[in-house]
Amino acid sequence: MASAAEAAAVVARLAPVLKTRLEEQGSLRLFDEVEMPLVPVLAEIERNGFSLNVSTLETLSKELERELDRMMDTIARLAGQEFNINSPRQLATVLFEKLQLKPIRKTKTGYSTDEETLTQLATQHELPAQILSYRGLSKLKSTYVDALPMLVHRETGRLHTSLNQTVAATGRLSSTEPNLQNIPVKGEYGLRIREAFVAPPGHSLLCADYSQIEPRILAHLSRDERLVRVFEQAEDIHSATAMEIFNKPADQITRDMRRVAKTVVFGILYGISPFGLASTLGVPQPEAKKYIDAYFQRYAGVKAFIDRTIEEAKQRGYVTTILGRRRPIPELASSDQTQRSFGERMAVNSPIQGSAADLIKLAMIGVSRRLRTELPSTKMILQVHDELIFETPAKDLEQAKRLVKSEMEATGEHLNLSVPLKVDLGVGANWRAAHP
């Protein structure tokens, strides 16, 4: 961990270089109003750190050890031999040569044994399902349960990540050593890992996340009237979308229709194709195409935005976010169709993902500024793309909730967004309990 003085020296040295580069490419507002002011905020988050209950993880580690040992025996019995389960190559030999299961698809180096493949193979043999369970636990143990305690700082007793502002092509932050932006949130063991991220005695964790931030940004960028109205009026965005796609009233929307609608919206954000949607939904491609067509018929402004964005990107060679961040997309000029399609998906997704990144960065600056004078004991300790996490003393909790929610939501108004923003709050003694 660098000292504040060292950090300031690095900033002073790099600032003129970055500034010149950004002047040349026209993103000076972004640089002056967001990226530079964010630097001390990021430094403070890194310095604050996150408190980790190491003994929770040590207990969990022993439990996982026993569980993995048991599974290793079962796997060896089913395979008829011992082998290294963590080696995709050895696993492929067992599955596809020894047991003669049918390969689903290839990687560059051999037959794939990824989750999707093993799930399909599970209909033919008992072994693949066991491998999946083993892999799941093994991942959690090595990447989180055993690795995190070693990164606790010996002076502060806390975990101090590095937040990088110059890595992600869209303008998102990234987090390293440790990456605190990919801590598990699903499954029994995943949730128990989150329980190890705690607030110190007398404090609470406060989590604030933007609800549906990317669809809202899409509504703003496209100005699609129907989509804007959804965010002004609807209480359940995905059900509202399902009503449009399936042309049915609220009382006829099933859970499955809602799930389809949710997946379609995600698909739009990522630069959809019938193939991609079909494989995610597990439906035939023509059916996926029907959903996409229905969506675009109802939200014609979204379709127009996508076409306009790709067209402009091809002409200029780059796309931009609400604050003017540019992402060059040279793939759009490729002679290779696959590369061009890839470029088109990036052209659609980057303004959305990147504008959401601009927005939360601005919010971080605003929240940080107000906390400094109004609630100096409340500390910002992490950002995870659409959420901010704080550590706050019990006596400040109610005030902190109000301040954080209002400042994060007001950021949308500062940017003159054409949709309202909604922030959900959660409070608890640990990250699992505090997750909204």
Place this chain on the structure above:
DNA sequence: CCCTTCACG
């Protein structure tokens, strides 16, 4: 050092 896999938004 690259590849595969998988954790998150």
Place this chain on the structure above:
DNA sequence: ACGTACGTGAAGGGT
């Protein structure tokens, strides 16, 4: 006819 969802970081295997 062809390959395809967007953005990251870390661990383990194997060359």
